[in-house]
Amino acid sequence: MAEGLEISGLSYRYGAKSALDDIELSVPAGRFCALLGPNGAGKSTLFALLTRLFVARNGMIRIAGHDLARQPRAALARIGVVFQQPTLDLDLTVRRNLLYFAALHGLSGRAADLRAAEVLERLNMAERAQEPARNLNGGHRRRMEIARALIHRPAVLLLDEPTVGLDAATRLAITGHVHDLADAGLAVLWATHLTDEVAPGDQLAILHRGRICAQGTARDLTGAGSLQDRFLALTEAAA
Numbered sequence: 001m002a003e004g005l006e007i008s009g010l011s012y013r014y015g016a017k018s019a020l021d022d023i024e025l026s027v028p029a030g031r032f033c034a035l036l037g038p039n040g041a042g043k044s045t046l047f048a049l050l051t052r053l054f055v056a057r058n059g060m061i062r063i064a065g066h067d068l069a070r071q072p073r074a075a076l077a078r079i080g081v082v083f084q085q086p087t088l089d090l091d092l093t094v095r096r097n098l099l100y101f102a103a104l105h106g107l108s109g110r111a112a113d114l115r116a117a118e119v120l121e122r123l124n125m126a127e128r129a130q131e132p133a134r135n136l137n138g139g140h141r142r143r144m145e146i147a148r149a150l151i152h153r154p155a156v157l158l159l160d161e162p163t164v165g166l167d168a169a170t171r172l173a174i175t176g177h178v179h180d181l182a183d184a185g186l187a188v189l190w191a192t193h194l195t196d197e198v199a200p201g202d203q204l205a206i207l208h209r210g211r212i213c214a215q216g217t218a219r220d221l222t223g224a225g226s227l228q229d230r231f232l233a234l235t236e237a238a239a
């Protein structure tokens with residue numbers, strides 16, 4: 001588990017309002033974990049805690065074996081993040097956007113160039129490297145953000161509803177790319193409210209009102225019916 005993500009006993013409140021309650025979740029290296037929750041379930045709060053935008057008073061987060069509270073620099077160095085809102089500089093080329101991020105992680109010169117080319121290749125984006133980001137469609141912009149999140153060779157990749165606003169074919173392509181990254185050894189945590197982005201073999205955690213109300217492989221949690229029915233039953237019954 002040292003290379004993956006471990007969360008235990010994690011809780012968070014906004015004043016009197018509990019947003020996360022005693023979260024236990026482990027994503028080993030090489031696994032794609034879908035964090036499925038309706039709006040307001042607490043997904044963004046969890047991501048804010050994982051990226052240290054907020055600091056939790058209770059619970060433990062370990063990233064690639066590093067305790068986020070005690071070794072924040074080492075832990076954050078091993079995490080790649082794709083936020084819900086795009087954060088690209090549209091006036092810069094794809095390559096420049098990546099090199100800028102590489103510099104933030106201490107990579108420069110030929111090493112940064114090579115790494116930028118490598119991650120773009122991995123996302124099938126190599127031929128777009130010299131184009132301004134503005135020229136890319138929504139799907140390619142997202143792929144570029146995923147490539148950028150890999151620039152410093154993270155062990156854990158977090159994606160917060162990364163397919164918002166994309167059409168069905170593009171969503172499928174992006175989920176496929178990220179499953180490939182998990183197969184290649186990354187621990188992936190993919191937050192979504194869309195059940196069709198979850199594959200039967202994925203690890204799945206269903207978050208509702210700040211609690212994980214079901215956890216296991218998607219196949220096991222779904223049972224005989226559809227995941228959509230199961231998800232609605234779990235989240236509506238408790239609503």
Ligand SMILES: Nc1ncnc2c1ncn2[C@@H]1O[C@H](COP(=O)(O)OP(=O)(O)OP(=O)(O)O)[C@@H](O)[C@H]1O
Pocket residue numbers: 014017018019037038039040041042043044045046
């Ligand atoms: N700054 C805040 N102050 C008070 N309550 C908040 C604040 N931010 C979020 N909340 C509440 O905490 C709960 C969890 O919110 P959060 O944004 O983490 O959910 P989410 O699953 O990411 O939802 P969405 O998919 O809509 O972004 C919600 O009930 C929300 O209203």
